[in-house]
Amino acid sequence: MTPSATPAILSVLRRHGVLPVLSCSGVAVGMLALRLDWSERASYAFLTWNLFLAWVPYALSLVARLLMARGLGQGWLLTPLALGWLALFPNAPYLLTDFIHLRQRPVVPLWFDAALLALFAATGWLMGLLSLEVWKQWLEERWGRARAWGFVAATSVLCGYGIYLGRVERWNSWDVLAEPGRLLASIGAHLTEPTAFPYLVHLTAGFAALVLVSYAVFETLVTRCRRVALKRA
Numbered sequence: 001m002t003p004s005a006t007p008a009i010l011s012v013l014r015r016h017g018v019l020p021v022l023s024c025s026g027v028a029v030g031m032l033a034l035r036l037d038w039s040e041r042a043s044y045a046f047l048t049w050n051l052f053l054a055w056v057p058y059a060l061s062l063v064a065r066l067l068m069a070r071g072l073g074q075g076w077l078l079t080p081l082a083l084g085w086l087a088l089f090p091n092a093p094y095l096l097t098d099f100i101h102l103r104q105r106p107v108v109p110l111w112f113d114a115a116l117l118a119l120f121a122a123t124g125w126l127m128g129l130l131s132l133e134v135w136k137q138w139l140e141e142r143w144g145r146a147r148a149w150g151f152v153a154a155t156s157v158l159c160g161y162g163i164y165l166g167r168v169e170r171w172n173s174w175d176v177l178a179e180p181g182r183l184l185a186s187i188g189a190h191l192t193e194p195t196a197f198p199y200l201v202h203l204t205a206g207f208a209a210l211v212l213v214s215y216a217v218f219e220t221l222v223t224r225c226r227r228v229a230l231k232r233a
Contacts, residue, residue, distance in 0.1 A: 016062060016065060016130050016133070016134060017126065017130045021127055021130070024119065024122065024123040024126065025051060025055070025123055027119065028047075028051065028116070028119045029048060029051070031112075031115070031116050031119060032044060032045070032047055035113070038107060038108055039105070039106065039108050040107075041105075043105055043108075044101070044113070044116065044117075046098075047095075047098065047116075047117075047120050050091070050094065050095050050098060050120070050124070051123065051124065053088070054092040054094070054095055054123070054124040055127065056088050056091065057084075057085045057088040057089045057091060057092055057127070057128070058092065058127035058130060060081050060084050060085040060088070061130070061131035061132075061134040061135065062131075064078055064082070064134060064135070064138075065134045067081075068134075068138055085131065085135070086155065086158065087176055089128065089131065089132070089155065089159055089162070090158075090159045090160075090161075090162030090163050090165075090166060090173075091124075091166075091173060092124045092125065092128030092131065093124060093125050093128045093159060093163065093207065093210070093211060094162075094163050094166055094167070095120050095121045095123070095124030096121040096124070096125065097163060097167045099121070100167075102114060125214065128159075128211070129214060129215055129218045132155065132211075133215075133219070133222070135151070135155075136148050136149075136151065136152050136215075136219075139151050152212065152215055156208040156209075156211040156212040157204065157208045159207060159208065160206065160207035160208035160211065161190075161204045161208075163207050164199065164200055164203045164207075165186075167203070168197075168199050168200075168203065169186065171186070
């Protein structure tokens, strides 16, 4: 790494929320460690794995953004990163579905578990929005705002469907490579008879709407904050 590249890297990491994400992740894991010690049970230990899976698409988007910042954003470099990110992106908002595990358990009060799940879910959702922002901005510079928003909308639908596959049908991200035949057969069945699968349409549409609306709010807030920062500078 050359000295001249260091400021650019730090700028990318700061602009795309690495410090807040690290802070939220650290507090979330710390709360979970406290809970495990408090209860002396392994309840919610799976949250660390789900958080790691949420980090993967976020990390891929950061690598892509660093390449873009250094003028290396050609398709042959970004295509595998984009495809990997798109396949793994649902892992970030997926953490919200872990609320299905919330119930009164021995020793630990319910409010603590609710706060724990909320922090993990918020951290995952934040990483999802930050990673989506990378690709949306890149596409907007090349294709224009309308097409970039079309990408956001399509990604939101695919994300909702990915969450359905993971939560309801229990597919994993790596099944794209481990069991592509079975996965494609399942997707084909969903496309031909969507009403035959409970929750498919409603869960997909619900999460698609949540991702799309939350990103719209997120972009509006980020844009306003940057304008304020520019005026103060």
